[in-house]
Amino acid sequence: MANTKEYSRNRADSKISKIVIDRDLCIGAASCIAVSGATYELDGENKVIVIGANEADDDTLLLSAQSCPTKAIFLYDKEGKQVFP
Amino acid sequence: MESYKYLIVGGGIAGVTAAETIRQTDKDGSLAIISDETYPLYSRVMLSKPPFFLGKIPFESIYMKGPEWYAENHIAYLAGKTATALLPAEKILTLSDGSKIKYEKLLLALGVAARTWAVPGAEKKGVHYLRTLDQGRGVIESIKTAKRAIIIGGGFIGFEMADLLRLAGLEATMLIREKYFWEPLLDEKSGQMVEAALLRTGVAIMRETEVAEVLGTDVVSGVRLKNGEVLPCDMIMCGIGVFSPLDWLKDSGMKFGRGIIANEYLATNIPDIWTAGDVAEYRDILLEETLELGNWANAREQGRVAGINMAGEPMKFKFVSFYTTQGMGVTITFVGDVHPGPDRTIIARGSPELNSYGRIIIVGKELVGATLMNRTKEMSVISKLIDHNVDVSAHHAELGDPNFDLAKLLPAN
Numbered sequence: 001m002a003n004t005k006e007y008s009r010n011r012a013d014s015k016i017s018k019i020v021i022d023r024d025l026c027i028g029a030a031s032c033i034a035v036s037g038a039t040y041e042l043d044g045e046n047k048v049i050v051i052g053a054n055e056a057d058d059d060t061l062l063l064s065a066q067s068c069p070t071k072a073i074f075l076y077d078k079e080g081k082q083v084f085p
Numbered sequence: 086m087e088s089y090k091y092l093i094v095g096g097g098i099a100g101v102t103a104a105e106t107i108r109q110t111d112k113d114g115s116l117a118i119i120s121d122e123t124y125p126l127y128s129r130v131m132l133s134k135p136p137f138f139l140g141k142i143p144f145e146s147i148y149m150k151g152p153e154w155y156a157e158n159h160i161a162y163l164a165g166k167t168a169t170a171l172l173p174a175e176k177i178l179t180l181s182d183g184s185k186i187k188y189e190k191l192l193l194a195l196g197v198a199a200r201t202w203a204v205p206g207a208e209k210k211g212v213h214y215l216r217t218l219d220q221g222r223g224v225i226e227s228i229k230t231a232k233r234a235i236i237i238g239g240g241f242i243g244f245e246m247a248d249l250l251r252l253a254g255l256e257a258t259m260l261i262r263e264k265y266f267w268e269p270l271l272d273e274k275s276g277q278m279v280e281a282a283l284l285r286t287g288v289a290i291m292r293e294t295e296v297a298e299v300l301g302t303d304v305v306s307g308v309r310l311k312n313g314e315v316l317p318c319d320m321i322m323c324g325i326g327v328f329s330p331l332d333w334l335k336d337s338g339m340k341f342g343r344g345i346i347a348n349e350y351l352a353t354n355i356p357d358i359w360t361a362g363d364v365a366e367y368r369d370i371l372l373e374e375t376l377e378l379g380n381w382a383n384a385r386e387q388g389r390v391a392g393i394n395m396a397g398e399p400m401k402f403k404f405v406s407f408y409t410t411q412g413m414g415v416t417i418t419f420v421g422d423v424h425p426g427p428d429r430t431i432i433a434r435g436s437p438e439l440n441s442y443g444r445i446i447i448v449g450k451e452l453v454g455a456t457l458m459n460r461t462k463e464m465s466v467i468s469k470l471i472d473h474n475v476d477v478s479a480h481h482a483e484l485g486d487p488n489f490d491l492a493k494l495l496p497a498n
Contacts, residue, residue: 025136027409028464029382044462046409046418069098069130069381071146085146 004074007050014058016083018076023047025072032073035064048072088187089115089161091395092178094168095194096120097129098381099362099388101150103192106392108158117161119168119180124218126150130381132221133245135252135412140225147218168195171337173355190357190395193345194388195364197327197379202237206299212321215242224322228253231320235259235308236288237296239266241410242324244279247288248412250322258289258316260296260308269425271417271456272444274437278458282415327379329364342366346375349401351391359395361387370403371471372422372453380408380419405468409461418461421454421471422446429453435460435487443487450478466491 003023009016019039028046032039038055040048056064065073065084075083091107093100096118104118127147136142155162163180170179178186199214201207211231213224234250236243239261250257263269265276266283280290291310300307300315307317331341340346340354344366351359351367360367362384369376383406390402409418423446434443442458445467451474455467470477473496483489 024411025134027130027381028407028461029130029385031382031385034385042465044465046407046461046464066149069128069149070134071128071131071142085142 005049007053009053011054011057014054014061015077016058016061016075017078018080019050019053019061020074020076021048021050022072022074025070026068027070027072029069031067031069032064035067036060039064086177086185086187087117089117090189091116091192092186092188092190093118093192093194094178095192095196095362095364096122096126096162096164097194097196097362097384098126098149099196099384099391100192100194101126102385102388103194103361103392103395104158104160106389107396108160110396110398113159115161116159117163117186118155119163119166119178119186121165121167122217122219123164124148125152125155125162127218129216132218133215133242133249135249138221138225138249139252147221168193169333171334171339173337173339173358176357188357191359192391192395193353193358193360193364194362194384194391195329195331195345195360196384197329197344197363199323200326200328202323202325204296204299206301206305207323209299209301209305210303211301211305211319212299212323214323215246227320228255231255231318233257233318234320234322235316235318236322236324238324238326239263239268239276239279240270240324240326241408242322244283244410244417245412246322246324247283247286251286251288251413255320257287258291258318259283260291260294260310262293262295264292266290270419270423272431274433274442275417275444275456275458278437278440278442279415279417282413286413327363331364349403350394350399351387351402352394359391361391367402369422370401371405371474372448374422374448374453376422376424378406378422380406382406382408403472405471407464407468409464416457416459416461418457418464419454420457420464420467421452423454423456430481432481432484434463434485439487441487445484447477447481450476452477463491466495469495 007019026047036056071085126149167181199216233256236259266279296308298309345360347367349368363379430447432445435441443460446454
């Protein structure tokens with residue numbers, strides 16, 4: 001994956017340990033922010049960055065990734081296996 | 086006769102978001118979505134993005150909801166049907182299969198249709214549009230064997246298809262009727278920046294060019310231009326605009342122009358009927374204009390607000406919409422309303438020479454929109470300037486200075 005940013009997550013009750021944003025796919029639609037404004041924000045290039053990797057529970061995080069129209073949010077578990085998409 | 090408390094016509098992002106929003110407060114009211122496609126919600130945005138199109142990610146990634154989402158939320162999905170008549174007094178909607186459905190509250194989230202290319206031969210195999218998933222499949226198939234493509238039209242589809250076709254290794258020529266790319270939505274300088282990117286990528290551009298006839302047997306083999314020139318090709322991508330097929334509403338009493346007319350609550354002129362998404366010609370309270378805006382963010386947000394209104398809470402739609410596309414080294418961003426007009430003052434920010442060129446569009450004292458070439462970082466602050474109705478009449482010089490931080494014009498918070 002070319003233009004990606006990775007964010008570690010170490011929330012106690014979570015199965016997800018990494019959030020990755022593909023900045024080439026991200027079109028700044030901001031639907032993820034609508035789901036979890038505590039997790040995401042738009043940066044100066046109108047791409048999504050993670051501001052709070054541990055803020056949302058797994059269900060909310062999954063919903064936020066599902067809401068992205070370009071599937072630019074990737075979620076991985078502790079073993080490094082891709083959970084979404 | 087089937088009957089639903091909430092009936093939503095349109096299974097795209099506006100319709101589905103409305104349904105999702107209604108379900109947040111009304112878990113039991115019967116709800117149905119009618120769609121002319123048979124698929125669950127998929128991302129129309131992703132349809133023209135390289136990872137999906139070039140097969141780098143699984144085809145199924147296109148779906149945003151699975152069939153189980155509809156079942157879990159008690160949403161009846163009436164797929165593969167079109168609405169053909171509306172009787173507002175009786176609150177009955179007739180569908181293409183002859184069935185009639187009664188409703189208490191109706192949402193028309195019909196989207197828009199791709200304009201059909203009206204030249205002789207345009208119905209030949211190999212002539213493609215890109216609106217639906219099935220059409221996307223058709224293009225993906227064609228690309229496997231095609232060597233030379235012609236793109237008709239300069240706009241989002243033309244731009245994104247040019248990028249995709251070149252990434253797929255095809256030769257590509259773009260034919261536009263206008264003098265420059267995306268006239269008049271972009272100005273000449275912005276259009277030329279895009280053209281430079283297209284040319285660098287190996288896309289030939291023919292301006293002020295129109296096709297007289299599509300050549301070939303039942304499969305396309307080329308086009309004959311109005312000037313007589315013949316260009317061979319084995320596939321054609323057509324992106325020449327959109328329209329709303331609203332003829333079926335002409336006897337219903339519904340007010341419509343280019344789109345279905347809506348007030349700031351996204352309500353139509355008929356009680357208990359709302360509209361949302363690309364089809365809505367709505368009252369924008371920030372811009373104080375009536376406009377029709379076709380992009381994902383707008384459709385999603387309108388679906389949400391229409392859903393809130395339908396579930397019983399009056400809420401005004403207040404949103405500065407935006408859309409970005411990028412490819413071939415250039416990013417084009419639209420914010421707010423970018424339509425040209427005699428009442429618009431345009432202030433340039435940056436220049437093509439700097440490879441960073443924005444146009445701030447002002448009506449009266451306030452910003453209404455902006456077009457940004459490689460200046461997406463200002464999208465957010467420009468949205469805020471529009472949202473806060475900032476009076477910029479004394480600040481045209483600053484707006485024209487590409488190094489001036491626009492955030493300084495925001496109200497102090």
